[in-house]
Amino acid sequence: MSSPLVVMKFGGSSVANADRIRRVARRIARERANGSRLVVVVSAMGDTTDELLALAAAITDDPDPRELDVLLATGEHQSATLVSMALHSIGTPAISLTGPQAGITTDGTYGKARIAGIDPRRVDAELAQGKVVIVAGFQGRSVRRLEHLEDAPGASDVHAAEITTLGRGGSDTTAVALAAQLKADRCQIFTDVKGIYTADPRLVPDARQLPVIGYEEMMELAHQGAQVMNVRAVELGWVNDVVIEVLSSFEDAPGTEIKEDPFVEQRNKVRGLAHDRNVAKVTLVAVPDQPGVARRVFDPLAASGITIDMIVQNVSHGGATDLSFTIPRVELAKAKRILEPLVRELDARELTTDSSVAKVSIVGAGIQNAPGYAARMFGTLADNDINIEMISTSEIRITTIIAEDRVEDAVRALHATFALEVPEAAETAAG
Amino acid sequence: MSSPLVVMKFGGSSVANADRIRRVARRIARERANGSRLVVVVSAMGDTTDELLALAAAITDDPDPRELDVLLATGEHQSATLVSMALHSIGTPAISLTGPQAGITTDGTYGKARIAGIDPRRVDAELAQGKVVIVAGFQGRSVRRLEHLEDAPGASDVHAAEITTLGRGGSDTTAVALAAQLKADRCQIFTDVKGIYTADPRLVPDARQLPVIGYEEMMELAHQGAQVMNVRAVELGWVNDVVIEVLSSFEDAPGTEIKEDPFVEQRNKVRGLAHDRNVAKVTLVAVPDQPGVARRVFDPLAASGITIDMIVQNVSHGGATDLSFTIPRVELAKAKRILEPLVRELDARELTTDSSVAKVSIVGAGIQNAPGYAARMFGTLADNDINIEMISTSEIRITTIIAEDRVEDAVRALHATFALEVPEAAETAAG
Secondary structure, three states: OOOOEEEEEEOHHHHOOHHHHHHHHHHHHHHHHOOOEEEEEEOOOOOHHHHHHHHHHHHOOOOOHHHHHHHHHHHHHHHHHHHHHHHHHOOOOEEEEOOOOOOEEEOOOOOOOOEEEEOOHHHHHHHHOOOEEEEEOOEEEEOOOOHHHOOOOOOOHHHHOEEEEOOOOHHHHHHHHHHHHOOOOEEEEEEOOOOOEOOOOOOOOOOOEOOEEOHHHHHHHHHOOOOOOOHHHHHHHHHHOOOEEEEEOOOOOOOEEEOOOOOHHHHOOOOEEEEEEEEEEEEEEEEEOOOOHHHHHHHHHHHOOOOOOOEEEOOOEOOEEEEEEEEOHHHHHHHHHHHHHHHHHOOOOEEEEEEEEEEEEEEOOOOOOOOOHHHHHHHHHHHOOOOOOEEEEEOOEEEEEEEHHHHHHHHHHHHHHOOOOOOOHHHHHHO | OOOOEEEEEEOHHHHOOHHHHHHHHHHHHHHHHOOOEEEEEEOOOOOHHHHHHHHHHHHOOOOOHHHHHHHHHHHHHHHHHHHHHHHHHOOOOEEEEOOOOOOEEEOOOOOOOOEEEEOOHHHHHHHHOOOEEEEEOOEEEEOOOOHHHOOOOOOOHHHHOEEEEOOOOHHHHHHHHHHHHOOOOEEEEEEOOOOOEOOOOOOOOOOOEOOEEOHHHHHHHHHOOOOOOOHHHHHHHHHHOOOEEEEEOOOOOOOEEEOOOOOHHHHOOOOEEEEEEEEEEEEEEEEEOOOOHHHHHHHHHHHOOOOOOOEEEOOOEOOEEEEEEEEOHHHHHHHHHHHHHHHHHOOOOEEEEEEEEEEEEEEOOOOOOOOOHHHHHHHHHHHOOOOOOEEEEEOOEEEEEEEHHHHHHHHHHHHHHOOOOOOOHHHHHHO
């Protein structure tokens, strides 16, 4: 039992078709030949999740969240069985487990459940039999009792077990949670890029792969638009001290380690850029500056499941102020339906919206404490004639809203300003 | 709770796409408006099961049966959720349950499990809440303990629960088993034909829909090639005295009732014809007529999962005999690989095979006891110059093997000979 335990996670593009599934199986078999015990988490094949969503949308524009979760979870059941079959066919013992079979329980919130716990007994038992354990990602069993079954004493867990999904990117969370529970030696997230970059390499040719990045920096990058890793998975890794390795499923190359970075204090520097085009800006113009206005705006949006990102309210002039905020672009139509009646009710002048904006952020531990980063960022944008529409900051991040058609220029200019293409001395020591 | 309980089953063609699923939902809602409590069993959409099998075949030509069952079961999970969503969208409360959630347990044989029991508590609880309960057909949870989990006391059912499928046509079995367990007032099997016919109406324009047919007759027809109903489902209905109604999901018309037929003795007549083209004939020519030969032939075939249908061995001449039997045509290549080495070992003259044959059967309770049916059947075939290659009989059936290209002629001629287009007086009383 002293052989190392490795959790490997393969995303949808890594298992998109039979060829890729066979390639993933060979990679797993190679890792196992090194003597590791393996738990493998898989996402649904390619576009399966989108296809299932389209199927539901063809039936109804308001699918029941419980039914939708059962539907979506089948995508990962399918890919897990196929990876297991591919391993059998090359002589590697393997078994697929659904999320519930793997002992993953959640808080029961359909569509965006949080993992409540993992009972690892079945996974342990299968590992002890020498099998590679393939776990369907993105899902778990609800522990919430079904009220109307309370009267049925002894109703088995199976009867009352409800399948719940963890939301987009949830397989990352499954992998990190399993690694934490099983005290895995490594947690590898295989994806279609080689690791975490200083900026999106499709926009910035000079973008450099980072050998290591801190949890907090990674969370900010992910939250601000870097799509490689799920934010909640990084958070879970941070809380449980799981070193997460992001690497390519298509080539053998070192990836990026996400971990507590002991060199943060020495570094104190911009680590990466993130951008996000899925943004719309909403402004309530000349709202009377009275207590309770913000709540009357944001309560109904929250009730409709619309995520508010940046909020900016300027100082009041003549008893009125402009209230601006950003939301995911796909939610704009819904938000307008909710807000338009409020313009009259709140006695605001008008509602304006803009869906041709984007977010550009710089991220680095400690940059807020070090003077000059904000000034250099804003100066670089001004030098390139890029107008800043909104600004927000956190401890380790500065975010600007700019016109979407200037994103590429902005990211390239900022990458050059902060010399992100140059590796640091500390990085070599850390990597 | 005195409202009638109806089990409705919809096959794959009835839920093949979003339009048909919405139509099924409207049909269910109409039935519910009559005041019934409803349990609805669904198959996978259209060709889903075949597509999943093709996906597995693209990975390996020998998929693990356990993994294949998990893969195939997703088809019914999907259709069940979609039917439930469609009901919600027209204001009908509904909930989908997987086989395990519906309390269906099996004997644990992957790929062709038999239902071992049904714990109806969750279904009852959901019905009591006024919901239409949609059950994923074709599947159940294995009750077999997983040996390597025996050491984990208290390992929950969920951990050890293994999904098993019931084999082709298994959703019929799910429906009848639920109807038996829940003591349903009616069990309706909706399909793409209007009911059970005296012969395949695509071959015989005069074929007549039967208002009622006995369990045993239906089993023989199904076993001999009529594909409307699954044989095991009919058997289960017979044992549990469930009246099964076969009817069209596309039009409102009376179907065929499968039930204990009190008029069998009066009728004593051919009730229907069945034919089956999925047949190959295998003959071991001039096998030495010694004890143990048959076992040496059929044991290895059985071990390979090849189903033997008719077996004919003629009287011996000069210490040798010809041993003929039929198998499903798709199994012929596998059977030849097994049997060819046996020809030398058994000192037989040769192995001959013919995959251009078909079965044609007449079925009717009591026909074996009444003289003349066999003679009229063979005479009709002779009059039409159709050669009979093999014959087998049961209590209520006479089956012939003939050339496949004469099936249509044979079925039409036999339909006319036995005047199956003419309704009987007894039928009117029974129907």
